Amino acid sequence: LLGDDASLLDGLNPQQRIAVEYRGPALLIIAGAGSGKTSVLTRRVASLIDSREAWPSQILAITFTNKAAAEMRERVQALLGQGANGMWISTFHSSCVRILRREAEKAGLGANFSIYDSSDTRVTLKRIIKGLDADSLGFTPANASAKISKLKNELADADSYARNANMSDPQEVMFVEIFRQYTRRLRDASALDFDDLIGETVYLFRAFPDVAARYRRQFRHILVDEYQDTNHAQYSLIRELTRPVTAALAEDMEAQGLHVRNLQDATGAIPGASLTVVGDSDQSIYAFRGADIRNISEFERDFPGAKVVLLEQNYRSTQNILSAANAVISHNFDRKDKKLWSADGPGEKIVGYTAYSGHDEAQFVADEIEALHATGTAYRDMAVFYRTNAQTRALEEILVRAAVPYRVVGGTKFYERAEIKDALAYLIAVANPADELALRRILNTPKRGIGPTTETALLSFAEANEISYRQAMRDATALGLGPKVTGSILQFASLLDEAALKLDPENPAGVANVSEVLTFVLEQSGLLTGLRNSRDPQDEARAENIEEFIAQTKDFNRENPDGGLVDFLTQVSLVAAADDLDDESGTVSLMTLHTAKGLEYDAVFLTGVEEGLLPHQMSAGEPGGPAEERRLFYVGITRAKKRLYLSLAMTRAQFGDVNVAMPSRYLQEIPAELIEWKQSPGMANSRGGTQPRALNARRDGYGGGFNARGGGNRTDIPPGLPPAPKPKTEWANRITAQVRDNGDLTLEAGDRIRHVDFGDGRVNQVTGEGTKRIAHVQFDTSGAKKLLIKVAPIEKI
Numbered sequence: 001l002l003g004d005d006a007s008l009l010d011g012l013n014p015q016q017r018i019a020v021e022y023r024g025p026a027l028l029i030i031a032g033a034g035s036g037k038t039s040v041l042t043r044r045v046a047s048l049i050d051s052r053e054a055w056p057s058q059i060l061a062i063t064f065t066n067k068a069a070a071e072m073r074e075r076v077q078a079l080l081g082q083g084a085n086g087m088w089i090s091t092f093h094s095s096c097v098r099i100l101r102r103e104a105e106k107a108g109l110g111a112n113f114s115i116y117d118s119s120d121t122r123v124t125l126k127r128i129i130k131g132l133d134a135d136s137l138g139f140t141p142a143n144a145s146a147k148i149s150k151l152k153n154e155l156a157d158a159d160s161y162a163r164n165a166n167m168s169d170p171q172e173v174m175f176v177e178i179f180r181q182y183t184r185r186l187r188d189a190s191a192l193d194f195d196d197l198i199g200e201t202v203y204l205f206r207a208f209p210d211v212a213a214r215y216r217r218q219f220r221h222i223l224v225d226e227y228q229d230t231n232h233a234q235y236s237l238i239r240e241l242t243r244p245v246t247a248a249l250a251e252d253m254e255a256q257g258l259h260v261r262n263l264q265d266a267t268g269a270i271p272g273a274s275l276t277v278v279g280d281s282d283q284s285i286y287a288f289r290g291a292d293i294r295n296i297s298e299f300e301r302d303f304p305g306a307k308v309v310l311l312e313q314n315y316r317s318t319q320n321i322l323s324a325a326n327a328v329i330s331h332n333f334d335r336k337d338k339k340l341w342s343a344d345g346p347g348e349k350i351v352g353y354t355a356y357s358g359h360d361e362a363q364f365v366a367d368e369i370e371a372l373h374a375t376g377t378a379y380r381d382m383a384v385f386y387r388t389n390a391q392t393r394a395l396e397e398i399l400v401r402a403a404v405p406y407r408v409v410g411g412t413k414f415y416e417r418a419e420i421k422d423a424l425a426y427l428i429a430v431a432n433p434a435d436e437l438a439l440r441r442i443l444n445t446p447k448r449g450i451g452p453t454t455e456t457a458l459l460s461f462a463e464a465n466e467i468s469y470r471q472a473m474r475d476a477t478a479l480g481l482g483p484k485v486t487g488s489i490l491q492f493a494s495l496l497d498e499a500a501l502k503l504d505p506e507n508p509a510g511v512a513n514v515s516e517v518l519t520f521v522l523e524q525s526g527l528l529t530g531l532r533n534s535r536d537p538q539d540e541a542r543a544e545n546i547e548e549f550i551a552q553t554k555d556f557n558r559e560n561p562d563g564g565l566v567d568f569l570t571q572v573s574l575v576a577a578a579d580d581l582d583d584e585s586g587t588v589s590l591m592t593l594h595t596a597k598g599l600e601y602d603a604v605f606l607t608g609v610e611e612g613l614l615p616h617q618m619s620a621g622e623p624g625g626p627a628e629e630r631r632l633f634y635v636g637i638t639r640a641k642k643r644l645y646l647s648l649a650m651t652r653a654q655f656g657d658v659n660v661a662m663p664s665r666y667l668q669e670i671p672a673e674l675i676e677w678k679q680s681p682g683m684a685n686s687r688g689g690t691q692p693r694a695l696n697a698r699r700d701g702y703g704g705g706f707n708a709r710g711g712g713n714r715t716d717i718p719p720g721l722p723p724a725p726k727p728k729t730e731w732a733n734r735i736t737a738q739v740r741d742n743g744d745l746t747l748e749a750g751d752r753i754r755h756v757d758f759g760d761g762r763v764n765q766v767t768g769e770g771t772k773r774i775a776h777v778q779f780d781t782s783g784a785k786k787l788l789i790k791v792a793p794i795e796k797i
């Protein structure tokens, strides 16, 4: 099919070849992790262009992150040996923004609409909830936004929801009101939230068949990566884009000069675009955001005659890693069994590590990273995964101390910093005068004497006169406020108006670029100078961040000579967690398991493999929760190419509390022979204890009185975690038994105790309950300590 240029098929296995070469209306490539789904999709795009079956502009390829989009674009260009301008390779969100900005008028929006991120949404909801006194009914910005988002992902709006809601339930009535007000506020502010970007595009296509027809005509080949994580709204978008164009609409287009002749079939209609989707139902990890695996399982029903290709050979990982992944995922019900295999041989065993504490675990990770680095693995080829962001603290602390270069991917994002949000709010207020949220954010930032009372007065004034907040500011004189405040408001309003004028295409002085506008508002408002002159040491860092932000706008100007302010703001809004990655930086990447999807590293450290973290305790009550968590674990395992480390800590500090942790149930699903278990030196007999030394006592028999379960001089416990004997309870007990268990030691104030390391002391107080009881002890020579009674190596004397 590809004629003389067979290089596009080089190295592909027969199934992959079919996936690249098949031509037909619908193709489903379904395969496990690392089997080349993304690679095949990339080659398919290249082959469509190379064979001249499609112009680049006729291709729409959807990726899960902007970074993945950029990579795909680069690879396609490398494969073709030439640029392929005009291709749409982007995320669902980016594609939709592009469409909505173009069709703004029809969509009932200004082309300069703002995009609200989750914190904007929460601030808005907070105000609504406060205004409605809805917190008394249990509403919080977090739970309201989660519910609204879920509904929007199902393409429901406040009205459609209300029709099916039980309106005799006050909570339901209140929710409908919150949803309505939220919708209204966004509309008034000419703003869309993330979910709206998809939903509004679907509504646009449904309401304007001629608009839909233009995009159906344009995109002849639609390809979607990570299809298992599409939600209903995204699925509907794909459906809209792949429908045929009726003969009548096709003729209309022809009449308007949009050529369609070469696309029409015998009836004059334009057949639907060809659709290729790739996915792995075992990697569906976004159900909580409305992702629906049924989109995969029902693909064949929705697209009759679809070709299905299965890929089984894995090119990423060694067989040991794959066997572990296969074993774990086989415990999920209701799935098609598929076994990943590798031609690369078994490779190293997986390393399991039982740590005493989160710190000890972090120390192990840091030590191994250094050891791998010393033997030739680059930092950038290593990654540390965790289930929750809270786990980064211990890791970061130790990595900093060990001088391991690292970065937290998608942690607190640059654009989420308060000072950057302030600077951005200035730009948004310039671009979109209707955006009340942005205006109110900077109304008194930097301080210009406009307090909350004035802020509310402006709001009431705007509402009473049915004008925008911005207009209310311009009309501030009519409010009858004091002359000083009025002056401040007018000055602030004119600052923004002046900046907006600089963007007017008819401005005789020429249109200002993004960094010029930014510099102008920063100078005029005094925001940057204020931070520079502040005596608060934190403000120095904030000023530096703003300077970095200015530098970014300059980069943007350079890279996008035609890019305007709205383009810049769009780009900023759509930065997602994984986009934060920078391969060139030579640092170890730290990220959540969710962020890790689609990525690969030579060495992967999967930390916190404990009950409560993985599966996360929040998943326990959710239907399908533990199965989804297992998929998350599977995603984590399958990121590793050569080395995989699974670690857990016996105790973990969380929310200022120390908890005793149990090994994750998923660990015993991995065949014992695939893992080599190690444990904290402080917990093993063979190696001299460094930290936590306290636990040496268990094995070397120190203090024969320590005969709690597993304590004292037991020698029958193998070093490290026993390789998953069953049944589960016995297995779990033996692991926990490696740590002392003083669970039933009764202590009270005044008792004398002896500690392995700290010597003798007096108990001053006992706090907490059950497994979390803490003894506050004044040691005779070691000072005051707090000890978790359950695991502390102590005895009563």
Ligand code: ATP
Pocket: 011, 012, 013, 016, 031, 032, 033, 034, 035, 036, 037, 038, 039, 040, 280, 283, 314, 315, 316, 597, 598, 599, 600, 638
């Ligand atoms: P995931 O499910 O994690 O998204 P995937 O199925 O998309 O994985 P890819 O990322 O495309 O898999 O491929 C995994 C690795 O295997 C990549 O490093 C890729 O370059 C390599 N690979 C894919 N196909 C081949 C092949 N035929 N020969 C050699 N290497 C290949």
Ligand code: MG
Pocket: 037, 038, 039, 598
């Ligand atoms: Mg992939």
